[in-house]
Amino acid sequence: MDSRKIKCVVWDLDNTLWDGILSEDGAVSLKQNVVGIIKELDRRGILQSICSKNDYTLAMNKLREFGLDDMFIYPQISWEPKSKGIKEIRDDINIAMDSIAFIDDDEFERKEVNFSVPEVLCVDAADIDGILENDAFIPKYITNDSKNRRLLYQTDIKRNKAKDEFKGTEVDFLKMLDMKFIIDKVHEDDLARAEELTVRTHQLNSTGITFSYDELKKLSEDPGYVLLIAELKDVFGDYGKIGLSLIEKGKDRWTIKMLLMSCRVMSRGVGAILINYISKMAKKNNVDLYAEFIHTDVNRSMYVTYKFNGFKKVSLENDIESLKQSDDFVGVIPDYVKLIDDESIWN
Amino acid sequence: MEIKEKIRKFVANFIKTEEFGDDDNILLSTVNSLFAMQLIIFIENEFDIEVDNDELDLNNFNSVNAIADYIAFKTK
Numbered sequence: 001m002d003s004r005k006i007k008c009v010v011w012d013l014d015n016t017l018w019d020g021i022l023s024e025d026g027a028v029s030l031k032q033n034v035v036g037i038i039k040e041l042d043r044r045g046i047l048q049s050i051c052s053k054n055d056y057t058l059a060m061n062k063l064r065e066f067g068l069d070d071m072f073i074y075p076q077i078s079w080e081p082k083s084k085g086i087k088e089i090r091d092d093i094n095i096a097m098d099s100i101a102f103i104d105d106d107e108f109e110r111k112e113v114n115f116s117v118p119e120v121l122c123v124d125a126a127d128i129d130g131i132l133e134n135d136a137f138i139p140k141y142i143t144n145d146s147k148n149r150r151l152l153y154q155t156d157i158k159r160n161k162a163k164d165e166f167k168g169t170e171v172d173f174l175k176m177l178d179m180k181f182i183i184d185k186v187h188e189d190d191l192a193r194a195e196e197l198t199v200r201t202h203q204l205n206s207t208g209i210t211f212s213y214d215e216l217k218k219l220s221e222d223p224g225y226v227l228l229i230a231e232l233k234d235v236f237g238d239y240g241k242i243g244l245s246l247i248e249k250g251k252d253r254w255t256i257k258m259l260l261m262s263c264r265v266m267s268r269g270v271g272a273i274l275i276n277y278i279s280k281m282a283k284k285n286n287v288d289l290y291a292e293f294i295h296t297d298v299n300r301s302m303y304v305t306y307k308f309n310g311f312k313k314v315s316l317e318n319d320i321e322s323l324k325q326s327d328d329f330v331g332v333i334p335d336y337v338k339l340i341d342d343e344s345i346w347n
Numbered sequence: 348m349e350i351k352e353k354i355r356k357f358v359a360n361f362i363k364t365e366e367f368g369d370d371d372n373i374l375l376s377t378v379n380s381l382f383a384m385q386l387i388i389f390i391e392n393e394f395d396i397e398v399d400n401d402e403l404d405l406n407n408f409n410s411v412n413a414i415a416d417y418i419a420f421k422t423k
Contacts, residue, residue, distance in 0.1 A: 170361040170382070267382075295400075301384035307403040308374055308383050329405075 006136045007095050012104035013052035016125040044139050045146025050075035051085040073153050082109050083116030141196040145240040155237040175336040177234040183341040186220045186227040197244045204261040204302050207294040254282045256291040275309050276331030289325040351415045357389050369411040396421040
């Protein structure tokens with residue numbers, strides 16, 4: 001049984017999205033049901049893109065005419081092999097190859113993709129009526145953040161474009177973004193997103209342990225713990241709820257049991273800011289700050305973040321590395337981020 | 348190119364060159380996971396060394412001079 005979950009659906013155009021071949025007969029018409037499927041996938045937070053052998057401008061104009069151009073991110077419309085386009089989409093969105101589905105009516109194209117990138121789930125356009133009921137296309141969570149996912153990515157595309165055109169250093173760019181980092185405890189309506197974050201986040205994840213909705217609910221109500229969720233905004237718009245941390249409050253020591261950040265904010269420095277914020281609160285409460293870390297194949301950058309913020313390894317037991325922040329380490333919250341919190345969450 | 352020059356050039360992508368001397372703490376103004384990781388990857392690839400987890404100490408990487416000393420230690 002295939003338990004994979006699709007995060008991005010890549011559509012062919014000719015005889016898949018619409019009937020006819022655009023470059024031959026211009027007057028193509030949308031296939032029945034396609035719009036409904038596209039809108040529903042979008043509502044579920046599944047990203048969509050295009051991979052089509054066509055003239056880019058012609059095809060985009062046609063999509064605009066159908067009012068669908070906004071639904072697709074990083075469209076690959078050229079005469080290149082489709083496997084190449086799919087690899088581009090994978091790199092641009094930064095997701096795993098096996099979370100991509102490719103819909104095409106042409107068996108040759110599906111075979112080419114299947115040969116080159118076998119992880120991709122290839123679907124015959126004739127079978128698309130069934131995909132909404134296919135388990136792989138039903139996300140476990142549909143939260144506010146997932147419903148807005150396309151918008152979040154489109155905002156990111158604008159940011160990245162601004163960054164490419166920006167003349168200056170990284171730090172200057174970050175200053176220009178005018179970021180607001182909002183920290184709050186996890187409330188009931190955050191629980192689904194919190195669970196989703198533990199499942200979807202791999203690179204900036206200090207343990208890789210996933211938590212269920214009920215476990216998180218229990219922890220959020222337990223006076224021995226603080227469960228934080230962080231949100232980021234900047235001049236371009238919202239990033240959504242992108243960070244989560246679980247802190248165990250002992251008598252003399254606090255332990256960061258979990259810390260994770262969406263990889264969409266990897267270059268924003270907010271992981272370190274969250275660490276330093278927790279550290280500041282620990283100092284205020286006269287307790288030592290520890291952190292637990294479990295090495296995975298992909299989370300080394302989170303380890304580096306801890307180490308570069310004054311944490312030192314104190315022990316290793318059952319794969320759980322215990323780190324302690326040096327007493328003399330003074331973290332700095334950079335002035336290019338405005339931190340908004342409510343200190344009562346620590347009581 | 349001299350080791351320090353290579354490091355300075357890498358760091359200058361993130362901070363203005365005139366804002367950091369060889370002994371200045373470069374991590375304080377650029378403490379983000381991407382920079383930290385890129386710095387480690389840069390050091391590993393450019394100087395063909397492997398940074399062990401136990402060596403991932405702040406003091407080895409917080410200034411141009413510290414990084415140069417660390418590289419010298421690893422490559423001797």
